[in-house]
Amino acid sequence: MSGYLDDLSGHVSDSVKGGGTRRADAQRNRERILQAARDLVREPGELKLNAVAKACGIGQGTLYRHFPTREDLLAEVYRHEVDELVAAAPRLLATHQPLDALAEWFDRVAAYARVKRDVFAAVEAATWRDLAAHSLGPIGEAVELLLAAGRSAGGVRADAEARDVIVLISWLSRLDDAELDARGPRLLSILVDGLRAHHP
Structure with a gap:
């Protein structure tokens, strides 16, 4: 759980920190996807999801997890x-x-x-x-x-x-x-x- 402390030490557990890092990475990927799509939708022709993934340097699987x-x-x-x-x-x-x-x-x-x-x-x-x-x-x-x-x-x-x-x-x-x-x-x-x- 976010913010969970190890006993009374005041230290956030490594697993929680790892989860927070993953969430931050996912949020950054999401923002990159949205920016790439915003740029590419202005170009002629139909917006292709593989083009969006390529433009922001992520795999298509990552893109589909955010936007099916x-x-x-x-x-x-x-x-x-x-x-x-x-x-x-x-x-x-x-x-x-x-x-x-x-x-x-x-x-x-x-x-x-x-x-x-x-x-x-x-x-x-x-x-x-x-x-x-x-x-x-x-x-x-x-x-x-x-x-x-x-x-x-x-x-x-x-x-x-x-x-x-x-x-x-x-x-x-x-x-x-x-x-x-x-x-x-x-x-x-x-x-x-x-x-x-x-x-x-």
Whole structure:
């Protein structure tokens, strides 16, 4: 059991330490798999699990232990991206003024939009509908956290709603890479300006 101490000596047993090392190795492998899949899903053609295993230098057996199917892997790539996006909101508010935090968060939204587009194009319709349904709540909560901080500070207009922002940023995932690079920053800048409170 994690944290089990040998008698009263205060020393963690070797078997527990070994288990902890194995868990840490497994977590590192999982992260490497997700990063490789995130990179490879952008390439033309169907994502191949053997290509993912080769890219991160692990055996296919190790990959299959983490992700038995291609859809399992792609779904987790998307969920991981959502988790990173959602976790960024409070971190940014801790170090930035609310409106600046919102602008920085929108920069991350552009990267999320690429992953969403590529993953949703590669999985079955039922899978992406399920992923979209489950990610809407956490992303909406992150947007509301940023907007609420901005409203409290007087920098964000009082009538701005999280749903408004989600509808507008959802269009980013419909753009190809060239258009996202060319238009994305400008579109997000326009959105920030539209959310800004205008004081007489």
